[in-house]
Amino acid sequence: MSPWPKYPPVLREMQDLRNEGVVRLLFQALVVGGGSGAVIGCFRAWYTYTNAKVVGLLQGSDLYSLPGVLAVFGALLALALVVGQMVRKIPLISGSGIPQVELALSGRLPMPWLRILIGKFIGTWLSLTGGLSVGREGPCIQMGAAVGCGFGHLWRSTPHNAPRYLIAGSVAGLTAAFGAPVAGMLFAFEEIKSIVSAPLLLFTSAAAAAAWFVVDQLFGFGLVFPFAALVPLRWGQIWLAVPLGITLGCFGALYNALLMSATRRYDRQTLLPAPLKQLLPFFLSGVLLYCYPHVLVGVGISTTALESNALPLAALALLLLIKIAFSIVSFASGVPGGLLMPMLGIGSLIGACLGSLAVSLELLDAAQLAGVLVLCMGGLFASTVRAPLTGAALVVEMSGALHSVPELLIVVVLATLTANRMGSFPIYDSLKRRIMKTKARHHPRHTHMLRRNFPVRLCK
DSSP: OOSOTTSOHHHHHHHHHHHHOHHHHHHHHHHHHHHHHHHHHHHHHHHHHHHHHHHHHHHTSOTTSHHHHHHHHHHHHHHHHHHHHHHHHOGGGSBOSHHHHHHHHTTSSOOOHHHHHHHHHHHHHHHHHTTOSOBSHHHHHHHHHHHHHHHHHHTTOOTTTHHHHHHHHHHHHHHHHHTOHHHHHHHHHHTSOOOOOHHHHHHHHHHHHHHHHIIIIISOOOOSSOOSOOOOOOGGGGGGHHHHHHHHHHHHHHHHHHHHHHHHHHHHOOSSOGGGTTHHHHHHHHHHHHHOGGGSTTTSOOTGGGGTOOSOHHHHHHHHHHHHHHHHHHHHTTOBOBSHHHHHHHHHHHHHHHHHHHHHTTSSOGGGHHHHHHHHHHHHHHHHHOOHHHHHHHHHHHHTOGGGHHHHHHHHHHHHHHHHHTTOOOHHHHHHHHHHHHHHHHOGGGGGGGGSOOGGGTTO
């Protein structure tokens, strides 16, 4: 029998708040959020600094001489070997990190927070330094969750409240990665599917606010996509959001299928031994540096540069295809790195292609192209992740496109419905199933344990 037979859920939540202590909850949330924000801020600052140094070194060197070629591919080989060894020693740092966090919350994976924090920090930095088309957002969410678990362990969390620290750390991680506190909050309840309650809402909102303050005020990170001009669609052009949403829904379903197919094939391949499994994307990064550097982060064409759209449609289509292929190969290899930043880059390229076509047909003005990029980034996120509100909030906070919210909501909802209608699974759900199948295959005697919960061991 329930101990609260006469009271509605909201009153029970208020009682929980009184039992926990609002001041204590706020203090812990601010510490978790501030700590996660500091770690992610250091990661972003360190990567920005080293990336600038690497780009400067490449631009100031004779890359086409024999010593230059040997230096480039020798460095990439060393990075591949180090990353491969790290993934073998700490398998939980492989890939995005978001599926691992969700599985840890459900009790189907452990969360050795210190090993994950150190391994994910170094492994993701090395992958990004090697030019791979992976993102920082998933790793930042996993690192934030690890920080949250660390504080939960410090405060001797119980099975009842241990998930709170992991969720708040995840929210703070996404907030710090993109400077997007609203998207971080929505992520906790839309993607992680946490039960909305007053204590958790208070805890996560305070953690998001603290993380945002650290990265915005202390580290000084501004908008991720500072477009020069964001001109929204006029009311007579709103109908364009409908074909955009449907197109992005179809594209997201196709992208998910290609990504999972490549990942499964890479899991089964026997050409490369386990220590060299991560070699292929690093080798391709070197090849692209010489043959098609436009697709590489730092030396290629950035998302904000697409606003001017100096490239013809055929060149944009080629850039899009190569970006998709390189992103899929990079992620399928299992290196530490996320999906969302490459996904947003792909979405912006789709927007550049569709926007260029619409401008040529006189359906749009050239000044509205940046707004189309934002719509397509949000639509592709929604169709692949199946979190439309999070996707809409994320691209708005990353670009400042507040005036594009009406058409953006139409695009993300239609993209989500279209992808669902096509029978496509959300990408993180597919990745979670893959992780559990891999774990069952490697540890057949422990298959029964995968369905159990381990709340006490969550934050160790």
